[in-house]
Amino acid sequence: MKAIVVGGGIGGLAAAVSLRRVGWEVEVHERAASFGEIGAGVGVMPNAMRALEWMGLDDEARRLGTPRVSGGIRAVDGRWLVHMPDVGQEKVIAMHRADLHGVLLRALPSEILFNDAEVSGADDLDADLVVAADGINSRLRAEVLPDAPGPVYAGATAWRGVAPGPYDLPISQTLGPGGEAGILPLGDGRVCWYVAAVAPAQADLDPVELFAGWHDPLPSLVASTADVIRHDIYQLPLLPTFVKGRVALLGDAAHAMTPYLGQGACMALEDAVTLAAVGGDLTRYDALRRPRTQSVWKGSRIAGRFGIEMRSPIAVTLRNLALRMMPLSAGIRGMTRFSAWEVPTEVHSNGSNSAVS
Numbered sequence: 001m002k003a004i005v006v007g008g009g010i011g012g013l014a015a016a017v018s019l020r021r022v023g024w025e026v027e028v029h030e031r032a033a034s035f036g037e038i039g040a041g042v043g044v045m046p047n048a049m050r051a052l053e054w055m056g057l058d059d060e061a062r063r064l065g066t067p068r069v070s071g072g073i074r075a076v077d078g079r080w081l082v083h084m085p086d087v088g089q090e091k092v093i094a095m096h097r098a099d100l101h102g103v104l105l106r107a108l109p110s111e112i113l114f115n116d117a118e119v120s121g122a123d124d125l126d127a128d129l130v131v132a133a134d135g136i137n138s139r140l141r142a143e144v145l146p147d148a149p150g151p152v153y154a155g156a157t158a159w160r161g162v163a164p165g166p167y168d169l170p171i172s173q174t175l176g177p178g179g180e181a182g183i184l185p186l187g188d189g190r191v192c193w194y195v196a197a198v199a200p201a202q203a204d205l206d207p208v209e210l211f212a213g214w215h216d217p218l219p220s221l222v223a224s225t226a227d228v229i230r231h232d233i234y235q236l237p238l239l240p241t242f243v244k245g246r247v248a249l250l251g252d253a254a255h256a257m258t259p260y261l262g263q264g265a266c267m268a269l270e271d272a273v274t275l276a277a278v279g280g281d282l283t284r285y286d287a288l289r290r291p292r293t294q295s296v297w298k299g300s301r302i303a304g305r306f307g308i309e310m311r312s313p314i315a316v317t318l319r320n321l322a323l324r325m326m327p328l329s330a331g332i333r334g335m336t337r338f339s340a341w342e343v344p345t346e347v348h349s350n351g352s353n354s355a356v357s
């Protein structure tokens, strides 16, 4: 069985690794001149670590990343609203996105990777399965689901970067009125950060000014970063299906979501393993992945409403009070509620799958 994966981002490469693991012949077609990943940090959540474990890449991810537990949610003045203890929790692996991409890339032989290879449609692809991992603006999605709505602006814009440090900080998310920020410390003292603000798309804003009054060290993280990446945040309205004919949508092409739960790339890893686990059975893939990813998508929308989108001072005070009063167990449940995913039972522990053997 042969699969062509369109797109060599985290989702596409993970699909290629996973399908090869259950015996598929795979090619990856990437339109960029080389395989790579821009961006800053990614928190590899426990659910995504289980996907990497199934791919046999968890040790490599742990080696390049930094296991983190303690941290939580803070107010703009730095007070902890929810503070996670360092014991008894599954660890999040803090990584640079390029390192996660590199772990997947190195697991694939170079002869199956085609760069400068933009795909304009599925019809010309000679394969039993086409994996559309071509991102939020997926051309293949537009082709196979022409009536599905395209991405819509989520009302906020984000900046991301890696500050040189050295810093010794816990993982944290800071909720403000009309903005939020995240800190993901890497093991070598560098810190991946993002800040986001409610604003019109392409608004001319300076994050250094916008976040100047936020707690330390956020202002200096932003100010000391040489390469700051700006992204207006778009999301993809919920699709009625992730599959059509021999095409499977995967990753942001299927379910691009707001970043407020930090689960977008993690969902792409889950998609990839599931697709392989069900032996490329697209009905089963759709049945397993659509409910799961769409509930995380909705969770992220809700997190946005109670986080970044809350702007009235009274509402923000009440939200912060509610978070501080919440029993710790409820706070931890809230922060980890989407991490409980397990690899589908179709998969045998060695990665082989009866559906394809």
Ligand SMILES: Cc1cc2nc3c(=O)[nH]c(=O)nc-3n(C[C@H](O)[C@H](O)[C@H](O)COP(=O)(O)OP(=O)(O)OC[C@H]3O[C@@H](n4cnc5c(N)ncnc54)[C@H](O)[C@@H]3O)c2cc1C
Residues within 6 Å of the ligand: 006, 007, 008, 009, 010, 011, 012, 029, 030, 031, 032, 041, 042, 043, 117, 118, 119, 120, 133, 134, 135, 136, 138, 139, 158, 159, 160, 194, 231, 233, 250, 251, 252, 253, 259, 262, 263, 264, 265, 266, 267, 268
């Ligand atoms: C501000 C922000 C913060 C985020 N933070 C996190 C986080 O902390 N944790 C997390 O899990 N997720 C996070 N995400 C989400 C995460 O970035 C995405 O969900 C993830 O990268 C999607 O991967 P993908 O492979 O599906 O798509 P992409 O990374 O978009 O890859 C698509 C690839 O397809 C290629 N391509 C496109 N069209 C074609 C074509 N026609 N032919 C061939 N190739 C093509 C592109 O060049 C690209 O390489 C964040 C997103 C944003 C915006």
